[in-house]
Amino acid sequence: MTDRNIYAIYFSPTGGTKKYVLSAAAMLGEKYKEIDLTDFDKRRKSYSFGENDLAIIGAPVYFGRVAQIENGIFDRLKGNGAKAVLFSVYGNRDYDDALLELKQITSENGFKAIGAAAVIAPHSFCEKAGRGRPDKNDMAALADFINKIKNKLGDEAALRKEVFIKGHYPFKPYGKVPFYPSAGEDCDKCRICFQICPANAIEGKNPRETDESKCISCMACVRVCPKKSRAIHSLKAKIAFKMLEKKLTKENKQPEFFL
Numbered sequence: 001m002t003d004r005n006i007y008a009i010y011f012s013p014t015g016g017t018k019k020y021v022l023s024a025a026a027m028l029g030e031k032y033k034e035i036d037l038t039d040f041d042k043r044r045k046s047y048s049f050g051e052n053d054l055a056i057i058g059a060p061v062y063f064g065r066v067a068q069i070e071n072g073i074f075d076r077l078k079g080n081g082a083k084a085v086l087f088s089v090y091g092n093r094d095y096d097d098a099l100l101e102l103k104q105i106t107s108e109n110g111f112k113a114i115g116a117a118a119v120i121a122p123h124s125f126c127e128k129a130g131r132g133r134p135d136k137n138d139m140a141a142l143a144d145f146i147n148k149i150k151n152k153l154g155d156e157a158a159l160r161k162e163v164f165i166k167g168h169y170p171f172k173p174y175g176k177v178p179f180y181p182s183a184g185e186d187c188d189k190c191r192i193c194f195q196i197c198p199a200n201a202i203e204g205k206n207p208r209e210t211d212e213s214k215c216i217s218c219m220a221c222v223r224v225c226p227k228k229s230r231a232i233h234s235l236k237a238k239i240a241f242k243m244l245e246k247k248l249t250k251e252n253k254q255p256e257f258f259l
Contacts, residue, residue, distance in 0.1 A: 006032040007049065010058040010087075011073045013038055013198050013218035016121025017089040019134065020142070021058040024085065027146040028054065037073055038198045038220075044071070049082035049111075054153070057106055058087030060121075062216065063175035064096025066105065069199055069216055079110030083159070085149055086116040091123025092130040092248050099258075100167025113163045115149050117142070119255040124219040125177075125241045129248035138255060145257045152259060165258050177217040179237035183208040187229040193221035 008025035012018035018036070025032040037043050049055060059066050059073060067073060084106050088099040095118040103113050119138065123129035134142070152158045187208050194202045201214035202221060221230045
């Protein structure tokens with residue numbers, strides 16, 4: 001493979017997308033540059049790429065779509081003809097239109113998709129759904145896919161072909177969970193949740209509360225809370241998530257790849 005700059009670019013509040021994107025980037029080359037767009041401040045910066053660059057771009061699936069967040073996720077990426085391998089990561093339900101939407105977003109920003117993958121990681125609300133993913137079979141499938149990407153990078157005719165990706169347009173409506181995490185009385189205001197929140201929905205002065213107009217219910221704050229104080233405390237939510245967990249653990253979805 002011709003020497004080229006490789007970039008691992010991801011939005012990954014709970015780490016599943018990050019794991020896939022970094023694994024793919026490492027398989028493509030020993031050296032790569034990491035751009036973590038989960039960080040609110042990093043999403044405010046502009047990033048420009050060139051024709052000889054290869055970007056591995058990933059985002060989790062929310063409601064069958066790419067997460068909708070204030071100021072967008074990938075809005076400040078300028079591809080300028082860079083090639084891209086796309087990842088939509090979902091919690092063992094379905095990825096619906098998310099991967100097709102990611103292709104549209106990156107294409108409008110100047111990237112040329114040469115491959116795409118829909119892969120499974122633990123669900124944000126129901127960790128039993130997708131627990132242990134990616135597993136060894138997922139990683140073997142990923143390695144096979146990346147080998148095909150390497151071969152494609154050396155085939156100019158193949159690179160000119162459009163990558164077909166499953167999905168529907170217009171995209172399905174974007175949903176919203178009516179439940180939001182907040183802290184209990186044992187919160188000691190350590191502000192770790194404030195520091196990690198990708199939506200800027202937690203105030204530093206009052207980290208117990210959540211700005212519901214900004215929150216995307218990614219559950220990042222719940223995962224990092226050292227006292228396990230942050231949670232969705234609603235009994236109605238707990239019942240709904242238990243029912244969802246039962247539904248999502250009936251079968252293990254398998255990754256899908258597009259070239």
